[in-house]
Amino acid sequence: MSSIRKPYARTAAAVRSGVVASLIQTLLTLDSDLNKSLPAGQYALKLKAPESVESVISFNGGTRGAVLNFMSCEAMTDTLSGGKGAFIPYPSGGGFTKALKAFQSCAAAVSTAMSHVPEKEDKPGIEKKTRLLLTAALRGVCEVYNHDHWVKMKAAAIPAGTIAVRIAGTPDIAGTIRVKDKTMSYTPGADLSAANAVLEFADIDTCYRVLTGQVAAMAELGSGKVMLRGRLPMIQGLFPLLDRFGELM
Amino acid sequence: MSADNRYSESQSVFERAVQVIPGGIYGSKSPGFTVPGQFPYFFTEAEGCRVKDADGHTYIDYLCGFGSMVLGFGNPVVDNPAIEQLRKGDLLNCPSPVFVDLAERLCGLIEGMGWTVFAKNGTDATSLAVTASRVHTGKRRVLMAGGAYHGAANWCSTNKFPVLDEQDYVHTFPYGDEEALKELFETYRDEIACIILTPYHHPTYLDQKIPEKSWYPLVESLCDREGALFIMDDIRANFRLSINGSHSYFGAKPHMVTMGKSLANGYPIAALMGTPELKKAAGNLFITGTFWTSSVPMVAAMHCLAEMERLDVQSHMFEVGKMLKDGLRDAAAAEGYKVNLTGPDSIPFMTFPDDPDMYHNQMFSAAMAKRGVYLHPHHNWFVSYAHKKEDIQETIEKAAESFKEMRTR
The missing domain is CATH 3.40.640.10 (Type I PLP-dependent aspartate aminotransferase-like (Major domain))
Incomplete structure (x- = not known):
């Protein structure tokens, strides 16, 4: 039994598009070759589906360019999973063609990066993959919370505030989840002094193995390689969201 | 904070537990409810007000089986x-x-x-x-x-x-x-x-x-x-x-x-x-x-x-509980920490009003566990008839050391 129930189409689409958008933004900070290959200028692409599912990918700080308007949430999920789904591209300002080209290149690069399994000795490869996986997990958790009513009910007790997620000794691999007005958002980076709670992995290897499912987070929690500090109900509320994210992805 | 070898047997048993028990240990006894990596997860025996963990460390215990041990273990x-x-x-x-x-x-x-x-x-x-x-x-x-x-x-x-x-x-x-x-x-x-x-x-x-x-x-x-x-x-x-x-x-x-x-x-x-x-x-x-x-x-x-x-156990528990509260308050103040000690004297709990996120509770409880005192970071504590003034005094002395350690971190 991998899933207790079929996901809402809206949830699956929101998670998939949010994760793809965040992964592209992260990859752009890691891959200078990819950056150089993109059309010059500032522009953006919006992934849009019915039921208010939207994710924006900004290139060089741009805010307008193209919209991929999917006919249904199912079409969005299928397309962003590598299948075929109906969508209509239309311009939302200058840079329409650039935005489409850039998205095509970046989506392919994300797909390649996520399917790549680094060798055990490939430390830079593991580090890069860990960054991407952490981005996907944190953004995915936020989208599950915001769009899955069932899980949101379970996670209703998560108090407002911020959770910093980081790897000890590697402060630049980090993310922050913010809960405000019953909405959860993700931003890269973490400010420990301002966080209400901290979820910390002892090292990159632990984070990588947890995020790839090689070890159970709970076991690593017990061994102290995954640490929780601060306002624990905030972090405990993340676990059902992470479970659901795993089921959806 | 990092994992502590002091609890290696607890951690080893817990690794087995997660293979066959959902969550490893569920509910209020879960490691995630304590200070993971810096707290024992399994206990093997107890007597009076002292409990022994799976690694062989003994603690003055202030959880009392979540309140059940009113006369002390093994009465x-x-x-x-x-x-x-x-x-x-x-x-x-x-x-x-x-x-x-x-x-x-x-x-x-x-x-x-x-x-x-x-x-x-x-x-x-x-x-x-x-x-x-x-x-x-x-x-x-x-x-x-x-x-x-x-x-x-x-x-x-x-x-x-x-x-x-x-x-x-x-x-x-x-x-x-x-x-x-x-x-x-x-x-x-x-x-x-x-x-x-x-x-x-x-x-x-x-x-x-x-x-x-x-x-x-x-x-x-x-x-x-x-x-x-x-x-x-x-x-x-x-x-x-x-x-x-x-x-x-x-x-x-x-x-x-x-x-x-x-x-x-x-x-x-x-x-x-x-x-x-x-x-x-x-x-x-x-x-x-x-x-x-x-x-x-x-x-x-x-x-x-x-x-x-x-034995009129309630009077005794009020007396030693008050001694504990007063001692902890003084030990905290000596290191510049303001603490709230709330609840009846027989069922005390301590928080740091300047730290609603409980980072200090977790640091303090971990420091106390290392010194052989089991004070839960998130759940109220209990005293029992088996807690004598000497146990309370020892606890207060270790609390003074723990507050000092916190101050230096």
């Missing part, structure tokens, strides 16, 4: 007759006469109560009480304080899933908020079966709150007007405030009282008691459980009650 006055009964037979086809002895004893001891039924855990007793109130009043709604713990049943637990609809008729209010309570009684007039309250508020993660003098008279008058029942959930505070029930300590007059934990100094038994006029309502319920009539815990309870009365 021979309780254990010897219990073991004797075990040899004669624990779970028999029908109850042993001690079933009646204990009910008579409790009815004579607990103020205002006229009948008793026995179960195993607090959840059994609170759920029975709520059911009895619904049966008696013919109404459905239940009022409880937000953040209060009344057990792990779905009507009151953190299991919040749409398919579990037991909470649809359960409404919460901030503990002690008289206006909010009046409003709920007004909103659901003629629909309220009961209000269930702990004698004082002991929420997880937060300061404990003693009720104002006007609180119980208000609760009782609202229940009278509504025809609702007042249930006192005394599971946790049981016998640490008064031998006659915590409601007598606060001058409250509930219709039903639940108890467990310290009733038998750690043997598994819970009880629901009620006023004489409610006996009929309770008699209409189908009440049973395979182990609910087992004799050993009842024998233990009889001797635990007698010993608690003989």
Whole structure:
């Protein structure tokens, strides 16, 4: 039994598009070759589906360019999973063609990066993959919370505030989840002094193995390689969201 | 913070646990509720007020089996007759006469109560009480304080899933908020079966709150007007405030009282008691459980009650609890920390008002565990009759070291 129930189409689409958008933004900070290959200028692409599912990918700080308007949430999920789904591209300002080209290149690069399994000795490869996986997990958790009513009910007790997620000794691999007005958002980076709670992995290897499912987070929690500090109900509320994210992805 | 080899055996057993038990250890005993990596997860033995973990470290214990050990671990006055009964037979086809002895004893001891039924855990007793109130009043709604713990049943637990609809008729209010309570009684007039309250508020993660003098008279008058029942959930505070029930300590007059934990100094038994006029309502319920009539815990309870009365354990626990609170406050102040020490002296808890996220609680508890004192970072503490002044003094000295260590980090 991998899933207790079929996901809402809206949830699956929101998670998939949010994760793809965040992964592209992260990859752009890691891959200078990819950056150089993109059309010059500032522009953006919006992934849009019915039921208010939207994710924006900004290139060089741009805010307008193209919209991929999917006919249904199912079409969005299928397309962003590598299948075929109906969508209509239309311009939302200058840079329409650039935005489409850039998205095509970046989506392919994300797909390649996520399917790549680094060798055990490939430390830079593991580090890069860990960054991407952490981005996907944190953004995915936020989208599950915001769009899955069932899980949101379970996670209703998560108090407002911020959770910093980081790897000890590697402060630049980090993310922050913010809960405000019953909405959860993700931003890269973490400010420990301002966080209400901290979820910390002892090292990159632990984070990588947890995020790839090689070890159970709970076991690593017990061994102290995954640490929780601060306002624990905030972090405990993340676990059902992470479970659901795993089921959806 | 990082993992500590001091707890390697606990961690090793836990790694096995997660393979075969959901979550490894579930509920309030989960490592995630302590300071993971810097706390023991498994214990092997205990005596008096000291417990030994799976790695062989000994701690002065302030959790007391989540409150159950009121006389201390391994008390021979309780254990010897219990073991004797075990040899004669624990779970028999029908109850042993001690079933009646204990009910008579409790009815004579607990103020205002006229009948008793026995179960195993607090959840059994609170759920029975709520059911009895619904049966008696013919109404459905239940009022409880937000953040209060009344057990792990779905009507009151953190299991919040749409398919579990037991909470649809359960409404919460901030503990002690008289206006909010009046409003709920007004909103659901003629629909309220009961209000269930702990004698004082002991929420997880937060300061404990003693009720104002006007609180119980208000609760009782609202229940009278509504025809609702007042249930006192005394599971946790049981016998640490008064031998006659915590409601007598606060001058409250509930219709039903639940108890467990310290009733038998750690043997598994819970009880629901009620006023004489409610006996009929309770008699209409189908009440049973395979182990609910087992004799050993009842024998233990009889001797635990007698010993608690003989020793006046409440006075002792208030005295050592106050010593602990004062000592911790002074030790914290010496290092420049402001702390809140709340709750009755026999059930204290400490928080740092300048750190609502509890980072300091976690650092302090981890530092104390390293020094051989088990003080939970998030759950209220308990003292027992087995805590002597020397144990408290040792705790305070180690607290001074721990606050100093925190200051240097």
